[in-house]
Amino acid sequence: MASTFYHWIKSPAGREYFLSTHFWGPAANWGLPIAALLDLKKDEEVISGTMTGALACYSLVFMRFAWRVQPRNYLLFACHGTNAAAQMTQGGRFVNYFYLGGKEKKAEGQVPGVAASSGSAVAATTEKKV
Numbered sequence: 001m002a003s004t005f006y007h008w009i010k011s012p013a014g015r016e017y018f019l020s021t022h023f024w025g026p027a028a029n030w031g032l033p034i035a036a037l038l039d040l041k042k043d044e045e046v047i048s049g050t051m052t053g054a055l056a057c058y059s060l061v062f063m064r065f066a067w068r069v070q071p072r073n074y075l076l077f078a079c080h081g082t083n084a085a086a087q088m089t090q091g092g093r094f095v096n097y098f099y100l101g102g103k104e105k106k107a108e109g110q111v112p113g114v115a116a117s118s119g120s121a122v123a124a125t126t127e128k129k130v
Helices: 002-010 012-018 021-029 031-039 049-068 074-099 102-108 116-129
Strands: none
Touching: 002 012, 012 021, 021 031, 021 074, 031 049, 031 074, 049 074, 074 102
């Protein structure tokens, strides 16, 4: 299998693919999902709901385009699929923080999804170990 791929890369068809926009367009587009994945670690306060929604819709549209174009552009499809998933995750974080009480829980010092009693239990066990 590896030798078949190696021979394809060395063939005129392989060179034509790697020198075309069918390859370099999606390769350049990978900056968007990489940035989106890195943003998942940032504070929810800085998430723009409007931009997140726009980028999710943009990626969904281009996923369809990548699937419908002939020949199918799997690299573009994967790029925008990754970006759509990251943007929808960001959208969920945005809704949780601004509309489902995440902001208030953070202000109270609670981490959403963690009970207050378990936090004190963790602190107590940490003190014993030290």
